[in-house]
Amino acid sequence: MNRSNTAHDTFVIERSYDAPREQVFKAWSEPTLKARWFAGSSDALGAGYELDFRVGGRERNRGGPPGGAVYTYDAEIRDIVAGERIVYTYEMYADDARLSVSVATVEFRADGDRTHLVLTEQGVFLDGRDSSAQREEGTRSLLASLGAELDRTAA
Amino acid sequence: MVERLAIGPASVSELAEPLQMTLAAVVQHVQVLEASGVVTSEKVGRVRLCRIEPAAMSAVEGWMVERRRAWGARLDRLGDVLREENAKQPNEENL
Numbered sequence: 001m002n003r004s005n006t007a008h009d010t011f012v013i014e015r016s017y018d019a020p021r022e023q024v025f026k027a028w029s030e031p032t033l034k035a036r037w038f039a040g041s042s043d044a045l046g047a048g049y050e051l052d053f054r055v056g057g058r059e060r061n062r063g064g065p066p067g068g069a070v071y072t073y074d075a076e077i078r079d080i081v082a083g084e085r086i087v088y089t090y091e092m093y094a095d096d097a098r099l100s101v102s103v104a105t106v107e108f109r110a111d112g113d114r115t116h117l118v119l120t121e122q123g124v125f126l127d128g129r130d131s132s133a134q135r136e137e138g139t140r141s142l143l144a145s146l147g148a149e150l151d152r153t154a155a
Numbered sequence: 156m157v158e159r160l161a162i163g164p165a166s167v168s169e170l171a172e173p174l175q176m177t178l179a180a181v182v183q184h185v186q187v188l189e190a191s192g193v194v195t196s197e198k199v200g201r202v203r204l205c206r207i208e209p210a211a212m213s214a215v216e217g218w219m220v221e222r223r224r225a226w227g228a229r230l231d232r233l234g235d236v237l238r239e240e241n242a243k244q245p246n247e248e249n250l
């Protein structure tokens with residue numbers, strides 16, 4: 001039975017905002033503004049959250065429940081068209097375990113005075129690890145014993 | 156078999172077809188899966204319908220659902236921030 005496994009997922013989320021495109025883009029590019037909605041508070045800036053908004057720049061966010069795993073979001077910006085598009089790749093970690101690798105594309109489309117935002121994320125989920133890591137470990141051993149049992153019954 | 160059931164519930168004969176297994180062999184495997192808690196089955200009329208136990212699939216599905224949920228919540232907060240910026244009064248800028 002394979003010890004490693006992957007699962008792929010792609011999804012698109014769209015939102016329409018009552019704000020001009022430049023302002024919505026600014027909320028993605030200015031660290032103090034982005035920290036407020038992405039990390040939950042502008043206080044997170046420099047305290048777990050960082051953003052270096054340029055192609056090749058990094059964005060990181062760390063956090064987690066007290067006493068629990070530390071979750072790390074580690075992104076690198078790959079493409080910027082000012083006011084129109086941001087493409088970045090990111091990995092998610094629980095402590096040192098890599099959970100997923102993703103490509104995210106954010107597109108900003110002007111709609112009069114409003115902005116239509118389209119976020120597309122494509123990701124691979126690694127080895128079935130997730131926030132319910134213990135349950136997963138249980139599932140993994142369950143599936144391992146199941147595999148052994150099936151091998152026996154098939155033989 | 157588990158991959159097929161991850162798509163949705165299936166009868167024993169539906170499970171047997173792509174696997175080129177006999178019904179008896181499939182029933183035996185389903186029993187193993189049930190004993191392991193991965194699958195549940197129930198008799199619906201003359202057909203035994205098998206379905207995945209949600210908890211057993213939660214790692215992968217949970218990740219996918221969580222990514223969408225997290226993004227939905229964040230993009231809603233972005234809307235809040237944009238509204239706050241638009242509505243900002245001079246006396247609030249000192250807070």
